[in-house]
Amino acid sequence: MKQIIITIVLCLTFNLPWVSALNVQKTEPAFWWSGMQNTELQILLYGNDISTDNVSLSASDIRIKEIVRLENPNYLLLYLDLTETAPQQFDIILKKNGEQAVIPYQIKDRKDSPAGAQGFDASDVLYLIMPDRFANGNPDNDRVSGMLENKVDRSDPFARHGGDIQGIENHLDYFTDLGVTAIWLNPILENNMREGSYHGYAITDYYAVDPRLGSNQEFCRMVEAAHNKGLKIVMDMIFNHCGSEHFFFKDKPSDNWFNFQDNFTQTSYQTMPQMDIHRSDYDKTKSVDGWFTESMPDLNQRNRHVATYLIQNSIWWIEYAGIDGIRQDTHPYADFEMMARWCRAVKAEYPDFNIVGETWLGSNVGVSFWQEDSKVAYPRNSYLPTVMDFPLTNLMSYVFDEETNEWDRGLAKIYDYLSQDIVYANPMNLLVFLDNHDTSRFYKTTPSSGLNRYKQALAFLLTVRGIPQIYYGTEIVMAGDKANGDGALRNDFPGGWKGDKVNAFTPAGRDSLQTEAFTYIQKLLRWRAGNEVVAKGSYTHFIPRNGVYVYERRLGNRSVVVLLNGTDEKKMLDLAPYREVLPASSANELLSGKNIRLDSSLSLSARDVMILEF
Template identity: 65%
Template sequence: MKRSFILMTLLALFGLQHPTSAAIIKKVAPTFWWAGMKNPELQVLLYGENISSSDVSISAKDILLKEVVKQENPNYLLLYMDLSEAAPQSFNITLKQGKKETVVPYEIKQRRNDASDVKGFNAGDVLYLIMPDRFSNGDPSNDIIPGMLESKVDRNEPFARHGGDLKGIENHLDYLDNLGITAIWLNPIQENDMKEGSYHGYAITDYYQVDRRFGNNEEFRKLVDAAHAKGMKVVMDMIFNHCGSENYLFKDMPSKDWFNFRGNYVQTSYKTASVQDIHAADYERKLAVDGWFTESMPDFNQRNRHVANYLIQSSIWWIEYAGINGIRQDTHPYADFDMMSHWCKAVNEEYPDFNIVGETWLNSNVLVSFWQKDSKLAAPRNSNLRTVMDFPLMEHMNRAFDEETTDWSGGLFRLYDYLTQDLVYADPMNLLIFLDNHDTSRFYRNDEDTKNLNRYKQALAFLFTTRGIPQIYYGTEILMAADKANGDGLLRCDYPGGWQSDLHNCFQNANRTARQREAFDYMQKLLQWRKGNEAIAKGTLKHFAPNKGIYAYERKYGNKSVTVFMNGNDKEQSIDLTPYKEILPKASALDVLTGTKIGLGKELTLSGRGILILEF
């Protein structure tokens, strides 16, 4: 034994020992990049066992390895490279530990000539929000993936996976195009390898991979290309505030300061109004922003520059790789203001027309307006966030069409009164407006309108003709209903017909009920008319206070205009048209909804809950 020890020592001294095996690299993020980006800096995160002691070199001659950053955890290395002079190429990253070498192949791809010309979504679009697990199962073979933590598929369980996927969405692009949709917004599709509740997608475990139960990265890019071929844009849901607790970045943290409260669970208060509250205590503000959304969703510390770079690069990677047209950022006010501002600016420097909408779930237009780009309320800081979500308008719309309207309160006066306050917004046209989404009760209620669809029809007419960017939730066109009081899982029911075993396939007109056909046809008429309508997409808004319960407003762009009259009461009403002459440029106009010519003489009569959409 003594002789063996001496021999091993001599071998070590003379460098003759048998080389140990190379380190196994578990993750490389991002897996590749592109030459010619406006920002030439690239962060490459390497994750493998005990790699931090390695000497790092790269074989590329025109790429500068600027910085090699070690973390507290020896399993990570962060490489910062300067690609200013880099041509498209493949090269090697070499990690050397004594005689042991680990070679990581890496590729810098050729960027498309038009890569920066991504067309973002805007007020000319209508977004159709889809929860991929609940829309359609186009490929049953990916329902269960061996080795993933949640392998159960049970359509009878609201919080289980149901099997919807990217192929199911692609299979129904014709349906969406026929309806009149111009953009689809997908709830998160990135990997959520969590033990339970992974169907919704908001606990990401790998920022660079599509969840395999939805498909793969290439299938997502194929879906985007197919949508583009039909003239539809694609908006991708992203989450920078938090990740899933099964994410390798949390399970084996690079360092404690990658997460708030040094990786220890502290619950957020959800009171994000404290961010802009000039009276807020420091404790309140810190708890709201740094606290965790839930225990299973640890909160990133975006003040750590490496975290910030990792997240920013992940979003740019998806834009460049898949050609998406927009991002919806979850829980925007819960993240660090300065980092999120930097992110929005970095994205728009690469893609000038790209649009990002932040989830700004706050209870007043003043609070929401703080988060919009160029807001005077946030000055001198600037969020650089072009589009924010108009949650207060959603609340008003969910009440307005139930109530009788007077000239001073209730019903449509709510909408008029709210829009009179648009001066708080830097850009009212860049507000995402909606009746409901995956987190709220559905607008349509099973017990409503036993004789007609007046509430539904008035709401859609307003949504599709007022200022802002409309969004509808999948199934609204066939009157899907659900109450949040019964749980979030039921808010995200399966679209009937998305599974081969479904008894009723509502993707097909013949299988819809008479009421569903009426609702679908009404929405389709409005959406198809709205496409390419510059008065709606770009026009100014001029409105009149309700008169005898009738609300009137005009959208105008150049010499084109649309004027809307809406009766907010159940009984017929007549009004003198003399005060409205400035929004009635002709003595008659075509009603968009009925195709009939409407005379605009001295008086106008509207039936109970009646609607006129007049195009000039």
């Protein structure tokens, strides 16, 4: 009998083509762990005409629960029972027509996994990075042989620019000095697409870091280095769709692996039918099953094998790399029940872990539907701990420009919106942000904007309920309008590339405006780090009077009171209505460092911000 031995170098290379008569090309995942809460393991095998192979294992304590032979003969799915399995190396043996393939497989000891899975909460501030646009730490990986898009052109906003994982690791001290506590990375997995691969949202390999960003090992090293400096890592994931160059799509496993897989149908980009009790079947199907773009085919999460594959993949990355959180892209575009199952599966393995879903809806009612234990969704439950407060982002984009003397303008709209927080199951588990990689940057270069708008908004962002996120470059007032294309929102961080004329990572490289902005946000971030009043405290606010919005954060006998003058005029604020949150006759003001007397009235400059500590 002819015997073919296939060797996998675990942890060093993943999913490389294998040369054998049986032509097994992919094994996913490449390894797993013992001691998981869920003792079932799905192993996907991909190769030429392997579905009719006889399958056996060399391990005595691992049982094959199910062998799934899909419509496409190039796939085999194995479901294994690891209930009594100890860490070990064993063989998956495939036989057909007198030939044999032996695929070594490893079950690792879970105790050897790296530290992580800490989760993130309102005590954190997330710093969002698009890796291709932040810093180029290793120019040698700018071009990688075999990649479909293999050019670097920093003058083209739609091309790759060369930022990478090494560039992020090189600047870990910059993040700690700034005062953020967690790094959220836009997708880093392989996007072997012919164009537009820089943003990462068209995955072509769910188990490999894109080689133009680095390797799996470099990512793990960066996570460990970040943990050593007290920084958490949040990883962007995409379950709704993959890239059209993924082998799943180029050689579809079954006739229901994708939605509309034989007839491209674009999503309506309207996700309200998921919660609309009056919806038509047509609208819901087009919303959830339609493709995001033609290059991003829509995965069918109702297919149990697809669902298990995606759930296992996220758990694999948590266990393998020790990431602390996940941001799930286009969360409402995927199947509700499957996504709920995923959230529960992750929390079962990692109780402290946090997941934030991209819930881009126009109302707080719509967003609240997607949060765990939502009153709006009951009796359904998404089990998604954290949702993104897009309605508040939309408000903040313009209310800090408007006068507040009228009830329906300016900061009065903030009060009105926050007064409706009863719709949320947990307002503290809302991701709050001024901008991100998909929206116009908050800072405007118009002369009328200046830094007053910027300072008020940041003070509010970092003291309001919820989990704050800032977008890379906010600290140096990077600007960009979505009307000019997504590339305008994703500019290179100055100084991240060798030869940059300006290096804004250093104080010497910042102009006076950038220095003022950086110093301001750094002071707020450092003050906020470890501050349990803003991380855990209650939120009490007052109806804006005379254009001034006042709110308190309180925990025990400690409190912080924030005053925002939303007008272009100096205001003399009568303090009588606010005595319930002013427990002393004076207080230290954070931003100025002065002790402020709190007698009968308080003077506020135009567009002023005060943060009083008691």
